Amino acid sequence: MFQAANLPSSLPVFPLSGALLLPRAPLPLHIFEPRYLVMLDDTLKSSHRLIGMVQPVQSADTSGGLNNVGCAGRVTGFSETDDGRYMITLTGISRFRITDETESFAAYRKCDVSWxxxxxxxxxxxxxxxxxxxxxxxxxxxFLETNELQSDWDSLREADDEMLINSLAMLCPFKPEEKQALLEAPSLIARRETLIALFEYAVRGGSGQEVMQ
Structure with a gap:
């Protein structure tokens, strides 16, 4: 189990719009771009096996910018396909704040981070x-009906509070900036409140009427 004292001061980062990783939650990823294949190989050789998931800034005025807050995940599962691609699972460890981008000869991006x-x-x-x-x-x-989505209700009802709220935050089709708000929520309660606000907004089609009763 990780402790604050043994978390690294820099991380390889994987910018991916709309992808949300949260602490203690699993995130499956398909790695196929050459630079990220190199990143994964380097990560598997490291002692911590951590990759920082971070969303690009969604702005027409910003090219290549990253949101300041991301979440580090440890590679806890991977398999290689016949054509050299990887299917991996990251398990969320902790969020971090980017303090600087590291100059590197690597093909992928690295950042100095604060925990x-x-x-x-x-x-x-x-x-x-x-x-x-x-x-x-x-x-x-x-919300699911509005978006023509289905879910495994039995699994949702059996899930504990954290698994329920975080799984929905990660899986529901929210905009990248909404995913970022869910990531930055300071507590599980705050994340649930943000989820409810997003559900209500979708259900009412953007009107100001409160719908949760």
Missing amino acids: DGFDRDLGAREHDDGLDRQKFFSLLGR
Whole structure:
């Protein structure tokens, strides 16, 4: 298990719009670009096996910019295809804040990072005592219907608070800036509140009417 003292001060980063990784959650990825194949090979040789998932800045005025906050994941599973591509699983360890981009001869990007302010990511699983599951699932059902999506309701009902909220945050088809807001939520409760706001906004089609009852 990682502790703050043994987290690295720099990370290889994988900018991927719309991809959200959260602490203790798994994220499957398909790696095929040559520079990221090199990144993965280098990561597997490292002692920590961490990759920083970060979203590019969504702006017409910014080219190549990165959001300041990302989440580091440890490579916990991988397989290689016959044509040299990788299917990997990252398990979220902790969020980080980018302090600088490192100059490097590597084909992929590296950043200096700070782990300050994300102590809870390395702790025990979070709980949300204020979660009203009946109302939450009712709103989720309307969100899924609005977006013509389906879900495994049995698995959702059996999931603990953290798995339920974080899985929905990662899997639901939100915009990149909305995914970033979910990532930066300071607690599980704040992430649930952000999720509810996004569900309500989608259900009401952008109107100001409150719909969760």
